[in-house]
Amino acid sequence: xxxxxxxxxxxxxxxxxSIKSCDNIISNLSDELMxxxxxxxxxxxxxxxxxxxxVHDDMLVLLDMGEKLYPELSEPFIKSPDKAASxxxxxxxxxxxxANQNEVMKQKNDQLSTEEWFEKHxxxxxxxxxxxxxxxxxxxxxxxxxxxxxxxxxxxxxx
Amino acid sequence: xxxxxxxxxxxxxxxxxSIKSCDNIISNLSDELMxxxxxxxxxxxxxxxxxxxxVHDDMLVLLDMGEKLYPELSEPFIKSPDKAASxxxxxxxxxxxxANQNEVMKQKNDQLSTEEWFEKHxxxxxxxxxxxxxxxxxxxxxxxxxxxxxxxxxxxxxx
Numbered sequence: 001x002x003x004x005x006x007x008x009x010x011x012x013x014x015x016x017x018s019i020k021s022c023d024n025i026i027s028n029l030s031d032e033l034m035x036x037x038x039x040x041x042x043x044x045x046x047x048x049x050x051x052x053x054x055v056h057d058d059m060l061v062l063l064d065m066g067e068k069l070y071p072e073l074s075e076p077f078i079k080s081p082d083k084a085a086s087x088x089x090x091x092x093x094x095x096x097x098x099a100n101q102n103e104v105m106k107q108k109n110d111q112l113s114t115e116e117w118f119e120k121h122x123x124x125x126x127x128x129x130x131x132x133x134x135x136x137x138x139x140x141x142x143x144x145x146x147x148x149x150x151x152x153x154x155x156x157x158x159x
Numbered sequence: 160x161x162x163x164x165x166x167x168x169x170x171x172x173x174x175x176x177s178i179k180s181c182d183n184i185i186s187n188l189s190d191e192l193m194x195x196x197x198x199x200x201x202x203x204x205x206x207x208x209x210x211x212x213x214v215h216d217d218m219l220v221l222l223d224m225g226e227k228l229y230p231e232l233s234e235p236f237i238k239s240p241d242k243a244a245s246x247x248x249x250x251x252x253x254x255x256x257x258a259n260q261n262e263v264m265k266q267k268n269d270q271l272s273t274e275e276w277f278e279k280h281x282x283x284x285x286x287x288x289x290x291x292x293x294x295x296x297x298x299x300x301x302x303x304x305x306x307x308x309x310x311x312x313x314x315x316x317x318x
Binding site (some may be wrong): 118 | 168313
């Protein structure tokens with residue numbers, strides 16, 4: 001295994017371990033608990049779950065893997081703060097989106113070669129990428145793993 | 160820049176950005192706020208800061224970079240839950256440890272070559288490492304970045 005292959009493995013392993021850790025926490029929280037705030041006056045669990053799905057949906061676009069699965073989640077869960085949107089999906093619906101999205105992303109990730117992970121993501125121009133080769137697809141996984149862990153540390157407070 | 164060099168850069172950049180993000184949050188919280196629980200019945204800010212310093216101190220050992228700077232923090236901040244230890248350092252002392260540790264780690268990280276980041280860390284045997292080359296020093300940075308982000312998502316709740 002080359003160092004480059006090892007790097008891709010380490011980054012993807014960390015992503016999947018983070019998804020699993022978040023999934024374990026969510027799976028052990030009732031729909032009722034997911035409707036509670038993680039701390040007084042802060043975001044509700046359901047909002048954080050919707051937010052994670054919406055952000056991961058953006059990853060599909062950044063990784064040039066096709067269209068978002070749930071484009072309707074961007075408005076209530078990224079552009080709006082919690083409790084601002086007039087209607088959001090039920091916790092049960094969000095759980096279904098989350099599970100399906102994780103499967104779809106796994107399938108798409110599996111299709112990329114080591115070399116392709118080092119290609120530019122869709123939000124950087126070819127000119128900028130020439131000077132900044134770290135703005136690649138693998139870096140999208142690295143930064144979103146951080147984001148996922150940040151919110152997992154909040155969701156766990158509902159236990 | 161080779162893909163391997165780019166990988167090391169991406170991982171270290173994410174680590175330092177995570178340290179900075181956590182540092183910004185802590186710097187904007189008074190000592191009094193740091194003594195509060197992040198949510199009712201959960202860990203206090205000061206405990207989380209001590210916990211991060213103790214875990215990062217372990218990294219120095221895992222990365223074969225020498226001795227721990229603050230070995231006395233392992234007992235109250237890793238082996239014990241919050242409020243169990245009879246004496247813990249003041250928030251002001253912890254802030255000093257945190258700042259110094261970040262400087263020391265930066266200096267030591269800067270001394271490692273790309274190749275050295277792919278050498279085994281100290282908690283894996285040479286035999287196991289031969290079959291599991293991902294158990295290297297760079298992976299210590301990857302996993303501890305996740306850990307840092309997890310607790311940063313909790314510290315931010317004190318704002």
